[in-house]
Amino acid sequence: MLKMTGIGKSFQGVRVLSGVDLEAAAGEVHAVVGENGAGKSTLMKILAGVHSPDEGTIEIDGRPVTFGHPIEAQRSGVAIIHQEFNLLPERTVAQNVFLGREPGRWGLVDRAAMESATAELLHSLGEETFGPGDLVRRLSVAQQQVVEIAKALSLNARIVVMDEPTAALAEHEVGLLYALVRRLTARGITVLYISHRLREVFELADRITVLKDGSRVATEAAAGLDTAALVRLMVGRELDAHFPARAGGPPGEVVLSVRGGGNARLRDIDLEVRAGEIVGLAGLQGSGRTELAKALFGAEPFTTGEMRPRRPRSAREGIAAGIGLVTEDRKAEGLLLGQRVRDNALLVARATGGGRPAVEKLLERVRLSPPRPELEVRTLSGGNQQKVVLAKWMTVAPRVLLFDEPTRGVDVGAKAAIHDLMRELARDGTGILMISSELPELIGMSDRVIVLRDGRIAGELPAGATEEAVMHLAAAS
Amino acid sequence: MTGQPRLRPAPARLAALRPLPAGGPARAVYLALALLVVLGWVLFALRGEQFLTMENIVGIQQRSAALGIVAIGQTMVILAGSLDLSVAYLISLTSLVAAETMAGGDGMVVPAIAAVLAVSATVGLVNGLVVTGLRVHAFIATLGVGLIVAGLLDARYDGPAGSVPASFQHLGYDRIGPLPVSALLWAAVAAAAWFLLRRTRLGHRIYAVGGDAEVARLSGVRTGRVVVAAHVICSVCAGIGGLLLASRLGAGAPTVGTDGGYDLESIAAVVLGGTALAGGRGGVAGTVGGVLLLAVLDSVFNQLEIDSFAKDVVRGVVLVAALAIYARGRRTP
Ligand SMILES: Nc1ncnc2c1ncn2[C@@H]1O[C@H](COP(=O)(O)OP(=O)(O)OP(=O)(O)O)[C@@H](O)[C@H]1O
Ligand SMILES: [Mg+2]
Numbered sequence: 001m002l003k004m005t006g007i008g009k010s011f012q013g014v015r016v017l018s019g020v021d022l023e024a025a026a027g028e029v030h031a032v033v034g035e036n037g038a039g040k041s042t043l044m045k046i047l048a049g050v051h052s053p054d055e056g057t058i059e060i061d062g063r064p065v066t067f068g069h070p071i072e073a074q075r076s077g078v079a080i081i082h083q084e085f086n087l088l089p090e091r092t093v094a095q096n097v098f099l100g101r102e103p104g105r106w107g108l109v110d111r112a113a114m115e116s117a118t119a120e121l122l123h124s125l126g127e128e129t130f131g132p133g134d135l136v137r138r139l140s141v142a143q144q145q146v147v148e149i150a151k152a153l154s155l156n157a158r159i160v161v162m163d164e165p166t167a168a169l170a171e172h173e174v175g176l177l178y179a180l181v182r183r184l185t186a187r188g189i190t191v192l193y194i195s196h197r198l199r200e201v202f203e204l205a206d207r208i209t210v211l212k213d214g215s216r217v218a219t220e221a222a223a224g225l226d227t228a229a230l231v232r233l234m235v236g237r238e239l240d241a242h243f244p245a246r247a248g249g250p251p252g253e254v255v256l257s258v259r260g261g262g263n264a265r266l267r268d269i270d271l272e273v274r275a276g277e278i279v280g281l282a283g284l285q286g287s288g289r290t291e292l293a294k295a296l297f298g299a300e301p302f303t304t305g306e307m308r309p310r311r312p313r314s315a316r317e318g319i320a321a322g323i324g325l326v327t328e329d330r331k332a333e334g335l336l337l338g339q340r341v342r343d344n345a346l347l348v349a350r351a352t353g354g355g356r357p358a359v360e361k362l363l364e365r366v367r368l369s370p371p372r373p374e375l376e377v378r379t380l381s382g383g384n385q386q387k388v389v390l391a392k393w394m395t396v397a398p399r400v401l402l403f404d405e406p407t408r409g410v411d412v413g414a415k416a417a418i419h420d421l422m423r424e425l426a427r428d429g430t431g432i433l434m435i436s437s438e439l440p441e442l443i444g445m446s447d448r449v450i451v452l453r454d455g456r457i458a459g460e461l462p463a464g465a466t467e468e469a470v471m472h473l474a475a476a477s
Numbered sequence: 478m479t480g481q482p483r484l485r486p487a488p489a490r491l492a493a494l495r496p497l498p499a500g501g502p503a504r505a506v507y508l509a510l511a512l513l514v515v516l517g518w519v520l521f522a523l524r525g526e527q528f529l530t531m532e533n534i535v536g537i538q539q540r541s542a543a544l545g546i547v548a549i550g551q552t553m554v555i556l557a558g559s560l561d562l563s564v565a566y567l568i569s570l571t572s573l574v575a576a577e578t579m580a581g582g583d584g585m586v587v588p589a590i591a592a593v594l595a596v597s598a599t600v601g602l603v604n605g606l607v608v609t610g611l612r613v614h615a616f617i618a619t620l621g622v623g624l625i626v627a628g629l630l631d632a633r634y635d636g637p638a639g640s641v642p643a644s645f646q647h648l649g650y651d652r653i654g655p656l657p658v659s660a661l662l663w664a665a666v667a668a669a670a671w672f673l674l675r676r677t678r679l680g681h682r683i684y685a686v687g688g689d690a691e692v693a694r695l696s697g698v699r700t701g702r703v704v705v706a707a708h709v710i711c712s713v714c715a716g717i718g719g720l721l722l723a724s725r726l727g728a729g730a731p732t733v734g735t736d737g738g739y740d741l742e743s744i745a746a747v748v749l750g751g752t753a754l755a756g757g758r759g760g761v762a763g764t765v766g767g768v769l770l771l772a773v774l775d776s777v778f779n780q781l782e783i784d785s786f787a788k789d790v791v792r793g794v795v796l797v798a799a800l801a802i803y804a805r806g807r808r809t810p
Contacts, residue, residue, distance in 0.1 A: 050695060071697035086695050088688040090758045099685050100697035102678050109678055151696075 001026040001190050007056035016042050017214045029191045031201045034211035035411040036383025037369050040194050041083050044161045048080040049073030079157030081148045083164050083382050089137035094118040097151045121150040141168045142285040161192045167409045196411050198227050235413045243444035244423040251277040255431040256400045261305035265291040266455045273431040280446030281435045282470050288455040289435045293402045297325040322399035335377050342373035344388050349395040362391040367417045383410040403434040439467045503751050503763035510770050517777045541772040542659035543718045549670045550714025551743040552764045557707035558687035558756030559615040563623030564715040567600050568734030570626050571719025576639025576729030583642045597716025598709050605705030634731040649725035671761045687756025749799050
């Protein structure tokens with residue numbers, strides 16, 4: 001069905017892929033895994049006609065193809081859900097889904113047909129919270145992901161590439177994606193699946209291809225591998241599967257507290273974070289987790305309630321009060337994509353006059369790869385961009401750090417590094433509040449878990465709570 | 478999305494907090510227009526004068542028509558994420574092409590119109606190709622093309638040239654009932670542009686490319702062609718503007734476009750109408766409102782006999798204030 005042979009690609013003289021082979025049969029789920037920067041997205045972009053390969057050939061159904069433009073790949077039956085969002089915020093859902101392929105004749109757009117086809121797609125995805133006429137700008141990240149999926153499905157493609165499709169989905173939404181993937185493969189469609197969540201990879205994949213530093217390390221049947229073996233292939237060494245040990249000792253003084261905090265999205269928030277502890281924040285998509293983080297930070301401030309050390313009315317005040325926020329949407333809120341790694345890492349330090357921290361050291365500590373501060377952030381792989389955001393906040397050593405999905409899109413090795421880092425920060429006396437949609441991570445890292453529901457605190461669970469207990473609190477009506 | 482409980486998406490609630498009326502900037506500019514008319518009316522009533530007499534209105538429409546048509550074209554390129562600074566020079570050029578081809582003869586009207594359309598489409602094509610093919614920023618590309626045109630005009634003309642027949646002057650001066658023909662032409666161009674943006678593939682893609690060229694490309698849009706098409710449309714609109722001015726002047730003139738300040742003024746009207754200078758957001762309705770607002774403002778000044786210095790100051794203030802208001806409206810997510 002699909003056969004990529006000897007694919008090679010360099011960007012500005014830097015080799016990113018060399019001699020990569022990839023073969024997938026009709027109806028197969030073929031996972032592609034590897035560390036951040038291994039070249040997964042680049043390989044998929046070559047298949048989708050976004051980049052043209054320097055070497056190598058692509059065959060679909062035995063016929064060689066070359067794509068000079070994404071439209072040509074689409075016409076050959078390749079659809080891709082990119083790792084980064086590819087939607088126009090100012091256009092409607094239907095306009096986005098059919099962008100570039102608007103139905104109609106004589107150059108006219110048949111709006112009714114477009115909207116009803118979109119409605120049908122959304123329905124088949126079980127989506128009822130928004131419709132074809134809604135502006136994408138008004139949708140949540142998870143809803144936007146659904147639009148991306150609908151867009152890919154609307155192509156009626158025979159090869160569907162999903163580059164980290166679950167990165168923006170909550171746990172319970174992932175199940176729906178599984179069902180969708182199975183429906184696709186039942187129709188003989190080939191799915192290429194990229195994810196750093198190995199649980200998903202084993203759940204879905206028939207075969208797994210491992211990339212490392214731009215080369216293929218192995219292609220194996222999923223049944224013949226286990227997590228440890230796969231991690232060894234990806235990282236090249238054994239990796240401790242456990243979360244770093246908790247500090248153990250009693251938590252320190254209160255570094256952040258809110259009484260009766262509220263705004264348009266939140267109500268009656270009572271919360272305390274102590275020095276040296278990691279507080280997990282759980283909740284469904286839309287429960288107000290991100291809003292709470294932004295309120296504590298001051299970006300979308302509380303309008304009522306008391307907060308200590310003070311209630312920030314802007315991000316700048318939040319930073320001045322010693323609070324840092326690692327945002328969920330790094331593209332829109334976390335990074336200046338056109339600027340160098342160094343300038344991004346120094347952004348907060350410069351804005352607050354925080355001296356001249358040793359950037360190289362910090363980048364090493366977050367394990368940026370390649371560790372080159374002069375690169376433009378735009379050219380880094382998704383996971384490495386996340387590490388730059390982390391480095392940015394570590395330059396100013398805030399007393400409280402709020403992490404919103406800190407390991408989204410980060411590879412297993414780096415994830416462990418970030419976990420270690422968070423523990424280390426806590427040990428040094430930082431109070432940490434962490435949002436994660438990955439429950440094992442949330443439970444494994446947190447000293448206690450606060451669960452949000454509909455903008456209020458639904459309850460609190462001690463360390464070691466079960467996933468069921470968290471879900472129960474998050475979803476109970 | 479699943480059988481499990483899901484919360485209502487919040488955005489619907491946030492929408493209520495937006496300080497602008499639901500229609501956004503396009504609605505706001507008409508609100509401002511209405512306000513200005515009422516204000517003017519009250520002001521002049523207090524002075525015992527009449528504001529917006531029939532004559533007044535016809536005058537406003539006639540004066541707006543040329544700028545209005547050019548601004549419609551400008552809307553297209555700006556929505557596509559580009560810009561056209563060559564329109565003023567192109568207006569001068571096409572006024573001359575029209576007047577010289579007609580040379581006072583009735584028989585040459587149709588060929589002259591064809592020649593103007595061909596010349597302007599060619600200039601648009603060049604603009605578009607320089608922007609997309611050579612990847613020169615639109616600001617510089619269209620300024621450069623405009624200067625080339627200006628140079629050619631300077632070399633050949635030092636004053637008005639050619640003449641249009643009386644039959645062609647109907648375009649600039651006649652009315653059908655209260656409506657000047659030129660205003661009807663403007664309305665027709667605006668309606669065509671509205672239809673193109675709303676109902677055609679090209680229109681949808683103009684919004685897409687202006688909104689995010691990379692997203693459009695990854696979605697399979699051939700972005701270059703879209704930008705070129707927008708430039709051709711813009712230049713053709715400028716050509717129509719040139720025809721209209723030739724009809725009113727009775728001749729072509731090498732500086733009629735630049736004297737009228739059609740380049741910056743058309744851009745001002747577009748952004749006043751709420752179209753984002755960065756592209757991808759806005760539309761024709763706002764631009765029409767923007768042009769009318771500028772014209773009514775002008776006629777208030779004229780009637781008050783304010784000197785042109787103060788006029789420019791007020792227009793500048795209005796422009797900046799409008800954009801500040803639109804920016805406020807967009808800050809909430
Ligand atoms: N447009 C570009 N210009 C320069 N370098 C690039 C560009 N795109 C990607 N790279 C580089 O190519 C390498 C591979 O990137 P790619 O995005 O394919 O990694 P990935 O395996 O998808 O990683 P992740 O898991 O973090 O998404 C990285 O080192 C990245 O910096
Ligand atoms: Mg990637």
